[in-house]
Amino acid sequence: MPDDLMRPLADVMAPIDRARGLPNAHYTDPATIAAENRAVLETTWAALAVGADVPEPGDAKPIEFLGQPLLLLRDEDGTIRVFFNICRHRGMILVEEPRRIEGAIRCPYHSWCYSKSGRLVATPHVGGPGQNAHAGIDRATLGLSEVRSHIWRDVVFINLSGDAPAFEELHADLLKRWAEFEQPQYHGGADSSFTLEVATNWKLAVENYCESYHLPWVHPSLNTYSRLEDHYHIEAPGQFSGQGTYVYRQLIGEDGKTFPDFAGLSDHWDAGAEYIALYPNVLLGVHRDHAYAIVLEPVAHDCTREHVHIYYPTPETDDALRATNSAQWRSVFEEDIFVVEGMQRGRAASGFDGGRFSPAMDGPTHLFHAWIASRIDAAGA
Structure with a gap:
């Protein structure tokens, strides 16, 4: 990055008696904020929600975070998980509103179904009419994509990049x-x-x-x-x-x-x-x-x-x-x-x-x- 563009950040990181605050662009400019989001929200442990948002097993809450469609879910064992809220088939949104999921999570597009722990459990007609399996579709590798998460003081933290140090x-x-x-x-x-x-x-x-x-x-x-x-x-x-x-x-x-x-x-x-x-x-x-x-x-x-x-x-x-x-x-x-x-x-x-x-x-x-x-x-x- 050119020195003249880095100067404002150097000013921010200077000792407090001569430091300046973040430039206006970090509050007003979409391009600057998009780059900032990647550096400060996606690559560390950002807060997403609280466990009380999904108090009972089967409770699910769709959440959009930084434009990413996510699903907060408490599974049958009471474990809170965060998944990308999309079907692995064609990327359809799975859950539109907060609700209790009684059975499987069913995609409204082609009815692919996932357990509350994220396993792909049903693929109706995937091999043709009446054929619910196909050699080219390995259910074991097509479960919901899980986002790295951690719970502390009931706050659900996520690390979208997946490479932050342990919480x-x-x-x-x-x-x-x-x-x-x-x-x-x-x-x-x-x-x-x-x-x-x-x-x-x-x-x-x-x-x-x-x-x-x-x-x-x-x-x-x-x-x-x-x-x-x-x-x-x-x-x-x-x-x-x-x-x-x-x-x-x-x-x-x-x-x-x-x-x-x-x-x-x-x-x-x-x-x-x-x-x-x-x-x-x-x-x-x-x-x-x-x-x-x-x-x-x-x-x-x-x-x-x-x-x-x-x-x-x-x-x-x-x-x-x-x-x-x-x-x-x-x-x-x-x-x-x-x-x-x-x-x-x-x-x-x-x-x-x-x-x-x-x-x-x-x-x-x-x-x-x-x-x-x-x-x-x-x-x-």
Whole structure:
């Protein structure tokens, strides 16, 4: 790549006191974004969905990710799998809407059928009328094409390229940091998940989530008790970044009820909480009594769906308290919408050079920019 084209990425990867943010093209130009997607979303572990999207064996959910038709499926053994949502015969889409698959997955075109584990089990008339087999069609090699996947904290991660390091190896630092939370967690159900469609590039949602700098102005209610000065940076270059707080206020219902705590947590979590962006596209939060995951779906260069899911330490929690918790988090996340949409609109300004970072306040966000730039640089995109 010519030096003059590489210069902006070098500026992004520079030390924070002189770094600039990603150029406008990374938020507005389809060609630039397509190359970026290959470098930062296809060749690492990107978040696709959560296991709660397919809670029972046979549950299937078609998902389009980066234009790829995928199928999230829980098989008969309860294992979550991700397949390309296409028949191996002529590439027909297999499942159009989320549903429970009772028997086989049947292609609506020529009725080729697949088991829930992906095996090709039926090929009607493939050898001619009434002949359901043919020497040239080897069913053993024509099962559904499976996408490499991994489940952590109920988040379904996929590696489209198939060659990323093992998830446990790549994210060993975060697994160690949150080892206390490696215990059962339970999705709160229908009232504990919601989706926000936001007119912004997915990266701006990550950038905003990473830092606490905006709290006094964007989240004034939250800032009344968990103030800017109560927060600390979380910085793991090339992996994740975010913020923590020393002041988490547990939700208390009108009857004095609270959610039960996760078991065996250290004293830090009595009033502490952490909010981490695990690169590239999942936002995670942990507290003594609940956790959440936000899967960012990059719909278009200027459109992102934020899929929010809230989890608890026990399968049964108070209905009213759970609904209040969900409503409070929704309100907080909605407060961020005008910010990320405003930054997206701002990227149309030809005079914007990527912006600057506060060396004291923007470290977690700069790390995300630098990670994006380094992966594009390494890929030669």
